[in-house]
Amino acid sequence: MTIKDLAAASGYSVGTVSRVLNGHSNVSETAHSIVMKVVEEYGFELNANAKYLKQQSGTCILVIVKGTSNELFATLVEQLQLLATDTRYPLIIDYIDEDANEVVRAIQLSKERKPLGILFLGGSNRHFRASFAQTKVPSVVVTNDAHALDFPRLSSVSTDDQVGAYQAVEHLIRAGHNNIAVLGGDRTRSDTSFLRYQGCVDAFQHNRLHFDDSWYRTGRYSFASGYRNMTDLLQIHPETTAVFAMADVIAIGAIRALWDQGKRVPYDVSVIGYDGLRISDYFLPKLSTIAQQVEALAQRSFTLLLDCVEGGLPARHETVPFSLKIGESVRSLSSLPK
Amino acid sequence: MTIKDLAAASGYSVGTVSRVLNGHSNVSETAHSIVMKVVEEYGFELNANAKYLKQQSGTCILVIVKGTSNELFATLVEQLQLLATDTRYPLIIDYIDEDANEVVRAIQLSKERKPLGILFLGGSNRHFRASFAQTKVPSVVVTNDAHALDFPRLSSVSTDDQVGAYQAVEHLIRAGHNNIAVLGGDRTRSDTSFLRYQGCVDAFQHNRLHFDDSWYRTGRYSFASGYRNMTDLLQIHPETTAVFAMADVIAIGAIRALWDQGKRVPYDVSVIGYDGLRISDYFLPKLSTIAQQVEALAQRSFTLLLDCVEGGLPARHETVPFSLKIGESVRSLSSLPK
DNA sequence: TTGTATGCGTTATCAT
DNA sequence: ATGATAACGCATACAA
Numbered sequence: 001m002t003i004k005d006l007a008a009a010s011g012y013s014v015g016t017v018s019r020v021l022n023g024h025s026n027v028s029e030t031a032h033s034i035v036m037k038v039v040e041e042y043g044f045e046l047n048a049n050a051k052y053l054k055q056q057s058g059t060c061i062l063v064i065v066k067g068t069s070n071e072l073f074a075t076l077v078e079q080l081q082l083l084a085t086d087t088r089y090p091l092i093i094d095y096i097d098e099d100a101n102e103v104v105r106a107i108q109l110s111k112e113r114k115p116l117g118i119l120f121l122g123g124s125n126r127h128f129r130a131s132f133a134q135t136k137v138p139s140v141v142v143t144n145d146a147h148a149l150d151f152p153r154l155s156s157v158s159t160d161d162q163v164g165a166y167q168a169v170e171h172l173i174r175a176g177h178n179n180i181a182v183l184g185g186d187r188t189r190s191d192t193s194f195l196r197y198q199g200c201v202d203a204f205q206h207n208r209l210h211f212d213d214s215w216y217r218t219g220r221y222s223f224a225s226g227y228r229n230m231t232d233l234l235q236i237h238p239e240t241t242a243v244f245a246m247a248d249v250i251a252i253g254a255i256r257a258l259w260d261q262g263k264r265v266p267y268d269v270s271v272i273g274y275d276g277l278r279i280s281d282y283f284l285p286k287l288s289t290i291a292q293q294v295e296a297l298a299q300r301s302f303t304l305l306l307d308c309v310e311g312g313l314p315a316r317h318e319t320v321p322f323s324l325k326i327g328e329s330v331r332s333l334s335s336l337p338k
Numbered sequence: 339m340t341i342k343d344l345a346a347a348s349g350y351s352v353g354t355v356s357r358v359l360n361g362h363s364n365v366s367e368t369a370h371s372i373v374m375k376v377v378e379e380y381g382f383e384l385n386a387n388a389k390y391l392k393q394q395s396g397t398c399i400l401v402i403v404k405g406t407s408n409e410l411f412a413t414l415v416e417q418l419q420l421l422a423t424d425t426r427y428p429l430i431i432d433y434i435d436e437d438a439n440e441v442v443r444a445i446q447l448s449k450e451r452k453p454l455g456i457l458f459l460g461g462s463n464r465h466f467r468a469s470f471a472q473t474k475v476p477s478v479v480v481t482n483d484a485h486a487l488d489f490p491r492l493s494s495v496s497t498d499d500q501v502g503a504y505q506a507v508e509h510l511i512r513a514g515h516n517n518i519a520v521l522g523g524d525r526t527r528s529d530t531s532f533l534r535y536q537g538c539v540d541a542f543q544h545n546r547l548h549f550d551d552s553w554y555r556t557g558r559y560s561f562a563s564g565y566r567n568m569t570d571l572l573q574i575h576p577e578t579t580a581v582f583a584m585a586d587v588i589a590i591g592a593i594r595a596l597w598d599q600g601k602r603v604p605y606d607v608s609v610i611g612y613d614g615l616r617i618s619d620y621f622l623p624k625l626s627t628i629a630q631q632v633e634a635l636a637q638r639s640f641t642l643l644l645d646c647v648e649g650g651l652p653a654r655h656e657t658v659p660f661s662l663k664i665g666e667s668v669r670s671l672s673s674l675p676k
Numbered sequence: 677t678t679g680t681a682t683g684c685g686t687t688a689t690c691a692t
Numbered sequence: 693a694t695g696a697t698a699a700c701g702c703a704t705a706c707a708a
């Protein structure tokens with residue numbers, strides 16, 4: 001079933017059928033209704049390959065999502081979809097592996113779909129540096145700061161990870177802690193981990209506290225990694241009274257590990273996380289965490305991209321505020337003991 | 339950059355270039371190496387639209403995933419990707435909204451990519467009944483039993499939700515509970531919820547316990563829904579000593595609600611979940627739950643699909659065993675009180 | 677307003 | 693082994 005068959009069935013030519021299907025104005029009322037009736041009847045749909053092959057410029061916005069089991073991104077996608085329904089732009093959402101190269105993927109998909117703009121949910125500066133130049137449309141990286149890359153078509157919307165981590169650690173220090181462990185990602189491979197690590201170091205230095213790498217453990221952003229690293233670290237530093245986990249999932253793994261080692265949170269050890277995932281409100285204890293403002297991230301990214309796509313504005317780099325969410329997982333050492 | 343340009347650059351014709359790119363055997367060593375060198379040089383990639391437009395039959399396997407924030411499906415996808423790398427079949431993974439029509443989407447995508455087979459991660463019998471007939475290739479529904487649909491090309495691999503729910507409730511009953519609340523999904527809209535509900539009822543009846551709908555609350559599979567419904571239910575039945583939650587996320591919401599109402603799990607109230615998500619091992623208390631065997635689900639589904647695609651075998655309907663995972667969230671009433 | 681014809685980039689069927 | 697050429701299904705410039 002092609003538009004040729006449709007033309008035969010409707011008595012009109014393929015040109016008219018195509019025009020009806022694409023909502024062009026220069027078709028008569030009667031032609032429109034007759035063609036549409038036949039379309040309904042056969043349940044016809046255009047062949048997307050032929051369509052995109054023919055079209056020189058598409059009309060969609062491409063969204064590349066790094067990682068499928070990332071709750072933050074999942075909610076971000078939901079928000080974006082809401083925003084997109086208010087516009088005439090269809091969203092093409094493409095999920096790739098956490099460790100895959102998002103820019104290479106974007107280039108490939110761009111050739112197929114010719115998007116008007118690209119939204120990257122997560123990304124690594126390394127990949128952008130290597131091949132973003134091959135891209136042709138305005139793009140924005142969400143979650144990572146791409147300011148330093150200085151590409152003329154590449155914007156970014158992010159929270160200040162360094163300051164976020166700084167405030168998290170300072171929250172612990174203000175609560176009277178100085179034996180603070182840090183559980184994070186690989187700071188040599190993940191830009192986010194690097195910045196959060198820097199924020200930590202800043203906080204320690206600013207408060208004249210010593211911090212060496214024996215208090216720092218590197219791993220993935222997962223429950224299991226948090227559990228393992230917390231268990232390890234407790235062997236070396238049983239005097240730990242507080243933990244900064246660079247992700248809520250790490251924090252949860254760590255809390256469980258502490259429990260299994262006979263330490264209760266927050267009575268024996270305080271833990272602060274990062275992200276503000278939904279689970280943080282339901283966990284026992286409720287997680288104190290640096291909460292990302294997902295709605296704001298989505299909103300800012302989307303309008304920023306539209307500004308560039310529609311208005312031809314130059315790339316911008318925006319920062320969305322975070323908030324320190326006080327839960328039940330941090331105890332002030334100056335308050336009464338259990 | 340098209341194969342035409344490539345032909346010019348390499349001195350060969352488009353035919354030869356195409357043959358090289360598709361790994362055909364009837365090309366000379368020299369032609370192969372020369373063309374490949376040019377391909378490398380320009381970083382050329384085939385235009386997917388033109389390719390799929392031309393190709394009458396594709397070579398991939400289509401995976402339709404219902405819902406992006408479903409951890410069970412996320413791990414299922416990972417497993418499937420592992421399995422697929424052992425074969426020559428590329429996987430096309432398409433995530434759609436939890437409430438979207440997976441069959442309609444499959445039909446649409448099939449027209450574009452001409453897959454050899456389709457894997458549905460989740461699905462509703464209603465949608466299959468309505469339009470699966472328009473499909474042309476072997477398919478398997480994972481997680482739902484499609485036996486009753488009786489389509490000749492539609493297989494399914496699922497765990498027996500009814501028996502699973504039965505065992506969950508019986509686990510509570512055996513522990514001495516008889517004031518058991520049930521928190522689930524909408525049994526009129528979700529096949530899974532319906533079966534788990536049936537399993538509950540079976541367990542009550544088999545144990546000669548009374549069960550009326552005032553002990554049952556319906557909602558979404560989310561923390562928030564579990565929290566809300568547990569809070570509500572506690573108003574009506576403060577004598578509740580045990581809860582069966584039809585999903586781990588509901589269980590976690592419920593546990594938090596109980597805590598906020600001054601009830602501790604498992605000392606005051608026992609809770610059992612369903613799914614065996616990763617969080618169930620890290621939550622405090624560790625969740626007792628009906629654990630789905632994700633690896634087995636993936637393995638069985640994939641080989642089943644290949645059996646049909648390659649071997650031309652008829653559709654089958656398999657059941658993958660689950661396991662009752664004992665955590666820390668259920669207390670036996672006969673054991674010593676706190 | 678409608679019809680006709682060309683080309684999008686690729687694969688495949690012919691010849692050579 | 694290689695080259696020329698006809699589709700694949702659609703959008704669109706042009707003609708009517």
